[in-house]
Amino acid sequence: xxxxxxxxxxxxxxxxxxxxxxxxxxxxxxxxxxxxxxxxxxxxxxxxxxxxxxxxxxxxxxxxxxxxxxxxxxxxxxxxxxxxxxxxxxxxxxxxxxxxxxxxxxxxxxxxxxxxxxxxxxxxxxxxxxxxxxxxxxxxxxxxxxxxxxxxxxxxxxxxxxxxxxxxxxxxxxxxxxxxxxxxxxxxxxxxxxxxxxxxxxxxxxxxxxxxxxxxxxxxxxxxxxxxxxxxxxxxxxxxxxxxxxxxxxxxxxxxxxxxxxxxxxxxxxxxxxxxxxxxxxxxxxxxxxxxxxxxxxxxxxxxxxxxxxxxxxxxxxxxxxxxxxxxxxxxxxxxxxxxxxxxxxxxxxxxxxxxxxxxxxxxxxxxxxxxxxxxxx
Amino acid sequence: xxxxxxxxxxxxxxxxxxxxxxxxxxxxxxxxxxxxxxxxxxxxxxxxxxxxxxxxxxxxxxxxxxxxxxxxxxxxxxxxxxxxxxxxxxxxxxxxxxxxxxxxxxxxxxxxxxxxxxxxxxxxxxxxxxxxxxxxxxxxxxxxxxxxxxxxxxxxxxxxxxxxxxxxxxxxxxxxxxxxxxxxxxxxxxxxxxxxxxxxxxxxxxxxxxxxxxxxxxxxxxxxxxxxxxxxxxxxxxxxxxxx
Ligand SMILES: Nc1ncnc2c1ncn2[C@@H]1O[C@H](COP(=O)(O)OP(=O)(O)O)[C@@H](O)[C@H]1O
Ligand SMILES: [Mg+2]
Numbered sequence: 001x002x003x004x005x006x007x008x009x010x011x012x013x014x015x016x017x018x019x020x021x022x023x024x025x026x027x028x029x030x031x032x033x034x035x036x037x038x039x040x041x042x043x044x045x046x047x048x049x050x051x052x053x054x055x056x057x058x059x060x061x062x063x064x065x066x067x068x069x070x071x072x073x074x075x076x077x078x079x080x081x082x083x084x085x086x087x088x089x090x091x092x093x094x095x096x097x098x099x100x101x102x103x104x105x106x107x108x109x110x111x112x113x114x115x116x117x118x119x120x121x122x123x124x125x126x127x128x129x130x131x132x133x134x135x136x137x138x139x140x141x142x143x144x145x146x147x148x149x150x151x152x153x154x155x156x157x158x159x160x161x162x163x164x165x166x167x168x169x170x171x172x173x174x175x176x177x178x179x180x181x182x183x184x185x186x187x188x189x190x191x192x193x194x195x196x197x198x199x200x201x202x203x204x205x206x207x208x209x210x211x212x213x214x215x216x217x218x219x220x221x222x223x224x225x226x227x228x229x230x231x232x233x234x235x236x237x238x239x240x241x242x243x244x245x246x247x248x249x250x251x252x253x254x255x256x257x258x259x260x261x262x263x264x265x266x267x268x269x270x271x272x273x274x275x276x277x278x279x280x281x282x283x284x285x286x287x288x289x290x291x292x293x294x295x296x297x298x299x300x301x302x303x304x305x306x307x308x309x310x311x312x313x314x315x316x317x318x319x320x321x322x323x324x325x326x327x328x329x330x331x332x333x334x335x336x337x338x339x340x341x342x343x344x345x346x347x348x349x350x351x352x353x354x355x356x357x358x359x360x361x362x363x364x365x366x367x368x369x370x371x372x373x374x375x376x377x378x
Numbered sequence: 379x380x381x382x383x384x385x386x387x388x389x390x391x392x393x394x395x396x397x398x399x400x401x402x403x404x405x406x407x408x409x410x411x412x413x414x415x416x417x418x419x420x421x422x423x424x425x426x427x428x429x430x431x432x433x434x435x436x437x438x439x440x441x442x443x444x445x446x447x448x449x450x451x452x453x454x455x456x457x458x459x460x461x462x463x464x465x466x467x468x469x470x471x472x473x474x475x476x477x478x479x480x481x482x483x484x485x486x487x488x489x490x491x492x493x494x495x496x497x498x499x500x501x502x503x504x505x506x507x508x509x510x511x512x513x514x515x516x517x518x519x520x521x522x523x524x525x526x527x528x529x530x531x532x533x534x535x536x537x538x539x540x541x542x543x544x545x546x547x548x549x550x551x552x553x554x555x556x557x558x559x560x561x562x563x564x565x566x567x568x569x570x571x572x573x574x575x576x577x578x579x580x581x582x583x584x585x586x587x588x589x590x591x592x593x594x595x596x597x598x599x600x601x602x603x604x605x606x607x608x609x610x611x612x613x614x615x616x617x618x619x620x621x622x
Contacts, residue, residue, distance in 0.1 A: 001491050001498065010486035010527075289484050295441060296496050296543070297471025372467075373441050375482055376432070 003293075003302070004309035007286065018278060019317045025274065026322030026352065029267045031334075033344045034326055036260045038337035043248045045166045046110070046174065047241065050091075050118055052214035053223045055239040056230060062239065064093050064211040065169065066247050071236065073183075073208035076113070078234065084221040089116030090210040092182045095172070100150045105142065107175050108168045109152070111182020117214050120176050126161035129178055137161035137176040144175075153185045169248060171336070179210065268351060276359035279311045283363035290367045291375035300368060307363050308356075315356035319349055387450075388550050388583040389415040389438055394447035396433055396606075407433040408444070409606040417550070417581040420574055420596065422588055425603035431587045434603065435553045438585070439474050440466045452550050471500055475544030477554040483528040483536055483543070489515060490524045493542045500547050514542040518572070533560040541569065545576065552576070554586040558593060570596045 008015045047065075055064070056071070056079055063069025076090040092111035097104065112118035114129045120137055126146045129135045136157040138144040149156045157177065166174050177185075217226040227238040239247070283290070290303055323345055330338035396408040407430040415421055423431050436442040438449070440456065449457035452473050456463055463469055470476075483492045493511035498504070515521045518538040520531075528536055537560050544552060552573065558566035570593050573584045586597075594600070602609040 001487070001494065001504075003486075003495070006491070007486040289486070292482055292484060293495075294467060295470070295476065295482075296499070297467045297469075298499055299465075299467055302499065373436060376436070376441075376478060 002309070004306045004313065007289075007306070008310060008313065015314070019314055019321060022271075022275070022278075022314065022318035023321035023325065025267070025271050026319050026348075027325045029264060029271065030322055030326040030340070030345070030348060031329070031338065032260050032264050032267070033348060034330060034338035034340050035336055037339035037341055037344065040249050040253065041165075041339050042167050042171060042337055043169045043251075044245050046168065047244050047248060049120055049122065049163070049166050050214055051121070051216075052117055053217045053241050054085075054215040054227055054230070055241070055244050056213040056215060056234075057211070057237050057239065059235050059237050061237055062247055063237075064091075065244070069211050069237075070209050071211075071213065073210050075210070075234075075236070076116075076213045079213050079215050079230065082226070082229070084218050084226045084229065086216050086218045087117045088213055088215040089113045089118035090179055090213050091118045092179060092186060092211045094182065094186050096152055096185065098150055098152050100144070105150070106172050107142065107152075108172050109182055109185065110174060110176045111179040111186075111210075112176060113179045117216055120161075120163050120166070122163060123161045124164045126159070128161060129176070130160075131178075133178065133181060134158060135160045135177065135181075137163060139166045139174045140164045141167055142173040142175060155181070155185075157181070165337075167337075169251075183208070183210075268355065271352075272355045272359050275311070275315065275356055276362050278314070279307065279356075279360050279363040280366065282310065283307055283367050287366065287370050288375055291370050291372050294370070295372035295375045303367050304364055307367055308360050311356040311360040311363075312353065315352045316349075319352045385416045385418050385581075386453075387414050388417050388452050389413070389585070390450040391438065392448040394434075394437055394449065395445045396430075396437055396442065397445055406606050408437065411447070411603075411606070411608055413601060413608065415551075415583040415585060417583055418577050419598040420570075420577050420584045420586065422586055422594065422597035422600040423603065424588065424600055425609075429603040430606040431603055432555055433606075435555055435585065435587065438551070439476060439553045440469055471496065472547060473550055475547070475549035475552040477537075477541050477544045477552065477557045479556045479559055483531075483540055485528050488525050488527050489520065489531065489535075489539045492528065492539055493546050496543055496546045510546065511542070514545060515539065518542050519568075534562070534565050537561060538565075538569070541572070548580055548582075550580070550582050552582055552584045554584065556587050556589065558588065558590055566590065566593060 056075065057063035058069035058071050061067040061069045073090060076088050079085055080088045090113055092109075094109050096107050096109055098107060099105070119128065123137065124140065126137070129137060134155055134157050136150070136159050138159050140162055144150060144159045146159055146162060148159045150159070163176070168174060217223045223240050227240055230236055230238045290306075293303060323340070326338060327340050330340050392412045394408055394411045395406070397404055397406045399405055411434060423434065425431050433442065437444050438451075440461070443461065444457065446459055447457070448455070448459070451469070456469060484495065487495060490508060490511045493514055494507040497507040497510060512521065512524055515524050518541060520535050520538045520542070523531060523535050523539070528539070531539065537557070541557065554573070557573075558569055561569060573586065574596065576582055577584050588594075
């Protein structure tokens with residue numbers, strides 16, 4: 001018979017309540033880790049959805065996300081003409097504010113060339129953009145519905161497709177439209193200022209500018225080689241997919257290390273103190289029984305086992321419940337994206353086991369010190 | 379029934395002293411106590427409250443450490459001004475059965491498991507633990523309560539479960555502190571008969587503290603304690619040597 005389990009079963013209700021309380025605390029710790037992973041996922045969501053090998057940007061910049069980059073629209077043709085490039089597409093990026101259905105929308109607009117690289121491939125509803133004008137693919141997070149129209153700049157756009165899980169580094173929602181529309185939205189001035197410029201005899205700036213050209217290398221050449229060629233001959237900067245991801249996640253990871261790291265350290269210490277107090281209280285409550293066990297001849301091994309097993313069971317159950325809770329929240333019930341990685345869970349579980357063992361020391365010490373004669377008094 | 383071997387000393391103590399506290403608060407609970415208990419005998423320990431009876435049982439049972447003297451249990455010198463064994467719990471588990479004034483059962487185990495736990499600690503296989511526990515409970519007429527938790531048992535039932543636990547590992551020395559205090563006179567008789575039977579069958583020695591004059595007549599010898607000193611060294615009633 002297992003004494004630890006028998007004792008728990010005897011006061012099951014209280015044990016379960018204690019575990020529930022602890023599981024909330026652990027859920028907070030797990031949420032922190034999952035938020036960190038979520039931020040990294042968010043940061044790279046757009047890049048991953050485009051799925052390019054190479055990002056060709058303005059010379060001397062690390063664009064288009066970390067720095068602004070502008071290159072001529074015909075760059076795409078130039079890149080495309082390279083033998084080692086299989087696919088390419090020009091994209092633009094800009095942030096717009098829009099009022100829609102009584103709420104303010106802050107949107108990141110991605111312009112792409114329909115049918116070329118840069119087009120969002122995974123739609124969860126609707127269809128790709130077929131006409132080059134006034135059609136929109138919106139991410140689910142915008143809460144724009146299929147068929148809805150939204151006014152951006154001076155034009156009305158109709159939502160024809162929906163993506164999921166694509167957000168910006170800062171968590172803003174994303175919409176996709178044709179490059180042409182996006183360029184108009186970005187560079188076309190409103191009529192009054194256009195008329196004013198025309199009256200002054202100023203020429204309107206050329207609108208065929210894009211922010212980046214995304215490309216995919218042919219299968220028989222290495223990405224790095226292609227990047228090197230473009231850098232040397234075309235006087236443009238090139239980032240590989242990996243460099244772009246690193247650039248995007250570096251700030252997030254650094255921020256996370258500092259902030260979440262501190263929170264998690266504090267929470268771990270708090271959890272350790274709370275678990276230590278709970279174990280100590282649980283031990284002191286049955287100190288007479290422990291004395292009795294010693295009196296009838298139970299070795300220290302049995303006594304220590306009793307306490308450690310209870311502590312570990314409590315930790316494991318609470319952690320399990322906490323993980324289940326966070327996992328449920330991660331199904332879109334939380335304000336931020338939560339990504340629960342098995343490796344993170346395994347690592348945190350290791351920490352919980354360690355914390356439980358260390359936290360038990362106080363209780364174990366009290367139990368080992370108790371005089372068996374204590375069973376006979378009071 | 380098999381023939382008992384010759385009686386032999388199971389408990390020999392010489393000059394055992396025990397005091398609590400120091401200076402003005404010092405209480406001398408045992409002063410120079412010397413006695414020998416033989417296998418097969420049931421010995422009574424009498425004395426007013428505070429005379430040191432419980433302290434004496436606890437010292438023999440290696441629950442408290444005396445301050446001086448010499449003690450031999452079942453042929454082994456275990457104390458000579460200090461404990462000579464480091465595993466006193468093992469000694470208790472194998473050689474000594476305790477029956478306390480209040481039952482002291484583990485509240486989180488049912489009756490059977492309260493008995494089985496000492497068998498398990500002694501390393502017996504699980505089925506044997508359960509079988510022997512149930513047998514003992516039935517023997518003590520609490521078999522019908524084998525699945526009850528201690529809180530559901532009456533005082534008498536709990537006491538009999540505690541006795542079953544004390545007997546489980548077939549100890550040679552049984553220390554009973556007012557074992558019949560919580561029982562009515564009929565049950566008290568039954569328990570005393572049982573202890574007697576045990577002493578004879580297992581060649582154990584039983585030392586029982588009592589105030590209960592109803593059962594005085596059932597002891598082979600009676601020791602009287604007063605202020606931590608033995609008044610009567612028990613020589614008046616040597617045990618009957620069972621001859622083959
Ligand atoms: N743990 C202890 N601490 C201090 N004094 C004790 C302790 N145990 C017993 N005593 C004292 O020792 C004396 C003998 O106690 P005890 O053996 O319990 O007597 P009895 O069982 O005969 O009533 C009493 O004066 C009691 O107060
Ligand atoms: Mg007493």
